[in-house]
Amino acid sequence: MSASPASGPPPQIPPSPSTPPPTALRQRLAELRGPAVAPQPMDARALAALAANPGCRRRALLDGAGVNKAVLAQALGSPSAFGQSQFAFMRGNAFEAKVKADGGAELMRLLYGQLGGPDEPDPATVRTPDLAAAGPQGRAARTALALREATEAGAQAGAWTFLDHPMLALEVAGSPAYLEPDAVVVAPDGRWTVVEIKSFPMIDAAADAAKVGAAARQSAVYVLALERVAGHTTGASVHDRVLLVCPKDFSNLPTASVVDVRKQLSVTRRQLTRLTRIEDIAAELPEGTTFDPELPAEELTAAVERVEAAYAPECLSACELAFHCRDRSREAGAVEALGRGVRGELGGLRTVDAVLSAARGESGDPTDPTVSALRRAAELRAEALNGAAC
Structure with a gap:
């Protein structure tokens, strides 16, 4: 049940913690994408993959410019086998809707059962603020305001707040990225907890370790973005443990476990600070360089090769351009194609x-x-x- 709006004029939405890039940079990034190509938003999966390989200037620039790497890989003749099937996508959406039904009543029950809190949440009094706003920057500002209001409501009235698909802003290599976790819950004590909902099963209270690891890296990005907002909110703290909700055994019933993301958070924070600023990478390219997929394959390949890549076999599970970069690495006889461990030796x-x-x-x-x-x-x-x- 949503909280009743307060009387009086509506509160002013504070500015987003991440400001848009300068006009000149925005124009340059639009030129790199191609004049008629819409930008591909950077999500938490992309950020987690980028943080895992901060030396890859190619990925940093393409992601920062909003280039659709799957379309680019297709145009280069090295299509990726990336992405979910339509069936898996629909199943995941249906499971998420089930978990969030009735104002997130089941989700709140799972969270309290795993993490506890000052008082058990009453589904009838849980606040569910409206986060709608114009554009990602507006939504990020609206989310920041809702988080502050939720923290105040918790301190004053002991209220729980459930934020469905909030929008968070995080600056990456000098360019803003907008991230959308499945949910964030604000407890009465001012603790903010990220909730990640996945459709892979949790069998006998354990899920596939590789999939849990990927979810932890993704969630660490959300926690990092939340910390930027919490730093400007009195009484707020961000939990370094996230709630992972999955189907139980072979059913469609939700179950949950707590995932400690302190290690992933530390690595992500350190790696993102190592990224070269996007404008510095773009400034090294000749004027007129573009990654427009409508270019002839030879010209497009030449444009991509102007930006240094840092290929490793791990890229095959994290980047749409991995097959292209692997082929180039093999052609050059680079030892990186054998793995980072071999390269180090x-x-x-x-x-x-x-x-x-x-x-x-x-x-x-x-x-x-x-x-x-x-x-x-x-x-x-x-x-x-x-x-x-x-």
């Missing part, structure tokens, strides 16, 4: 040909520990093959 040897040459004794400093280890490994391999031949 090989020191200054940057290509597979250089590694093989050093292992055969044709190049490299024999006093270099990496070269010495490669030559020893080559000798052991030769001995093993000779022994097998005998």
